[in-house]
Amino acid sequence: MRIFKLIKLSLLISVFPSNAIQSQEFESKIDQLISKTYTPDGPGISILIAKKGTPIYQKNYGKSNIELNLPINSKTVFQIGSITKQFTAIAILMLEEQGKLKLNDEIIKYIPEYLNKGNKITIHNLLNHTSGINGKTPISSNKLKRLDLTVDQIIDYFKNKPLKFLPGEQFSYSNSGYILLGKIIEIVSGNSYEDFIENNIFKKLGMTNTRYGYHNEIVKNRANGYQFYGKNYMNAPYISLSTQYAGGSILSTAGDLLKWQNALVSNILIKKSSFEKATSKSVLNNKQVISYGYGWYNRKINNSTVFVHGGATPGFMSNSIYLKHKDIYIIALTNCYCKKVKNIQKITYKIASLFTKNKKEVIINRVKLLENELNKWVGNYKLSNNTYIKIELNNGYLYGFNPKNKNIKHKLISTSKNDFIFENKKINFHFYISKNGSKKVKMSSGNRTLIGFEYKINK
Structure with missing residues (x-):
C-alpha cells in the first residue's frame, strides 16, 4: 500500500501507484492505538472500518475465550448491547412506513394498561428517550437479572413507577422505553420481537451471524465475556439476555453490522427520509435541541457530523460511528466490560478523529x-x-x-x-x-x- 493518494479517477491510478483506500501510515496509527490497549493473551476486539460500504481496515486482537486460548476472528459473535436499539428503532419506522402505527400515537393505544396517570407518552417519546419513564429494568435487580422473563414481566417491573419528568420535557436515557417499543412491535406486527427482526432484517440483509440472544443456545463462534477486577480478568457475571430484550439482546459480528449500516444508507429497509429522521437531533417541548434521534446520537467530531451509538452488557462493550459526509463507518466489538482500562468508546473516537482532522485550505x-x-x-x-x-x-x-x-x-x-x-x-x-x-x-x-x-x- 502507498502512503499517498492522488486524484481518484483514472489519471490517479495510471500515474501514481496509489491505494485509494488506506495508507500504511494510517493503518499503523490504528494498529498502535489498539495494540496498546488489547494484548494477545487477554480478551480482545474486533474492529472494522469501511468507506463507501467497502472495508478499508479489518482486524481482530486478543482472545474470544481465554481458557481455551481461542483467538478472535472475523466470525466471532459478540453481545452488542444497546446497539440493539438501532434495530428496534428501525423496526418501528418500518411499521410506520407500512401505515401500521404513527410516531405521535400514544402508547396506551397499544398498551392500554400503561396509563401512567394520564400523561400522554408517545412512541416518539420512547424512541428519543424523552418519555420520563424510569429507565431501570430487571437487570438492576440482583434477584431478577438472572431469571428468564417475559416482556410483560419486564414491563410489570417498572410500569407503576412514577415518571421522572413529564413527557418531552427532558432527555433521560431509558432502557424501559425500548422494552415498550419491543412490545409495540409485537402487538402491531403480530409476531414476536425476535421473529420480526429475524425475518424482516437479519434474513433480508444476509446477516447470517446475527440473532436475538439466548444464553442457553449453542452459538457458533460465540465469544466469552470478561470483566477486569484489580489486576486480573474474570468471567463476567451471568445475566439473562431476556432482561435486555429490545434494548440490548442482539448478538452479532463486525461484518454483519457493516451489512446493517450499508442497508440503512442504501435505503433497503426504510426510506431515506426515515433514516434522516432516525439520525437527526430531537427537540424538547421548550425547543431545546438534544443530540439523540431514534437509536442514534447526532454529534460532532472535529466539526464533522457523526452518528453514534454504543452498547454494554456484562462482559461486552461495543461502539459504532458513522461519519456522514465522508461515508465512513467504524464498528468495534469487545468481549471485555473493562471501561476504565479498555474504553472502546475512546478508541473509536480517536480513530474517527483521524478521518476528521481539519486541514488548512490550500x-x-x-x-x-x-x-x-x-x-x-x-x-x-x-x-x-x-x-x-x-x-x-x-x-x-x-x-x-x-x-x-x-x-x-x-x-x-x-x-x-x-x-x-x-x-x-x-x-x-x-x-x-x-x-x-x-x-x-x-x-x-x-x-x-x-x-x-x-x-x-x-x-
Whole structure:
C-alpha cells in the first residue's frame, strides 16, 4: 500500500501507484492505538472500518475465550448491547412506513394498561428517550437479572413507577422505553420481537451471524465475556439476555453490522427520509435541541457530523460511528466490560478523529498566462514509473489526462510560468527545459515525486 493518494479517477491510478483506500501510515496509527490497549493473551476486539460500504481496515486482537486460548476472528459473535436499539428503532419506522402505527400515537393505544396517570407518552417519546419513564429494568435487580422473563414481566417491573419528568420535557436515557417499543412491535406486527427482526432484517440483509440472544443456545463462534477486577480478568457475571430484550439482546459480528449500516444508507429497509429522521437531533417541548434521534446520537467530531451509538452488557462493550459526509463507518466489538482500562468508546473516537482532522485550505495564487506561454508545455510525457500523461491546451487552460482515457481530463491552474496545480489541489506540476533542450515535468504530491520527459509519438 502507498502512503499517498492522488486524484481518484483514472489519471490517479495510471500515474501514481496509489491505494485509494488506506495508507500504511494510517493503518499503523490504528494498529498502535489498539495494540496498546488489547494484548494477545487477554480478551480482545474486533474492529472494522469501511468507506463507501467497502472495508478499508479489518482486524481482530486478543482472545474470544481465554481458557481455551481461542483467538478472535472475523466470525466471532459478540453481545452488542444497546446497539440493539438501532434495530428496534428501525423496526418501528418500518411499521410506520407500512401505515401500521404513527410516531405521535400514544402508547396506551397499544398498551392500554400503561396509563401512567394520564400523561400522554408517545412512541416518539420512547424512541428519543424523552418519555420520563424510569429507565431501570430487571437487570438492576440482583434477584431478577438472572431469571428468564417475559416482556410483560419486564414491563410489570417498572410500569407503576412514577415518571421522572413529564413527557418531552427532558432527555433521560431509558432502557424501559425500548422494552415498550419491543412490545409495540409485537402487538402491531403480530409476531414476536425476535421473529420480526429475524425475518424482516437479519434474513433480508444476509446477516447470517446475527440473532436475538439466548444464553442457553449453542452459538457458533460465540465469544466469552470478561470483566477486569484489580489486576486480573474474570468471567463476567451471568445475566439473562431476556432482561435486555429490545434494548440490548442482539448478538452479532463486525461484518454483519457493516451489512446493517450499508442497508440503512442504501435505503433497503426504510426510506431515506426515515433514516434522516432516525439520525437527526430531537427537540424538547421548550425547543431545546438534544443530540439523540431514534437509536442514534447526532454529534460532532472535529466539526464533522457523526452518528453514534454504543452498547454494554456484562462482559461486552461495543461502539459504532458513522461519519456522514465522508461515508465512513467504524464498528468495534469487545468481549471485555473493562471501561476504565479498555474504553472502546475512546478508541473509536480517536480513530474517527483521524478521518476528521481539519486541514488548512490550500490557497492558490493564480497567475494569468498568455497562450504561447501555456503552449510551451503541451506534449506527451513519460513518467519515471513507466506511466504516461498528456498535456493539452484548450480554451486558455492546460489539461492533463491519461492518454488511454481521454474522457477524464483535469484542469491545471497556473501559479507561475513554470508551475501549475491540479484543480483538485493535490498534484503540483513544475515544467522546465533540461540542458539538452527537452521538456520535462516534475509531479509531486506530499512526499512523493515523479519526473517525466517529453516523448514524440510516431504517426
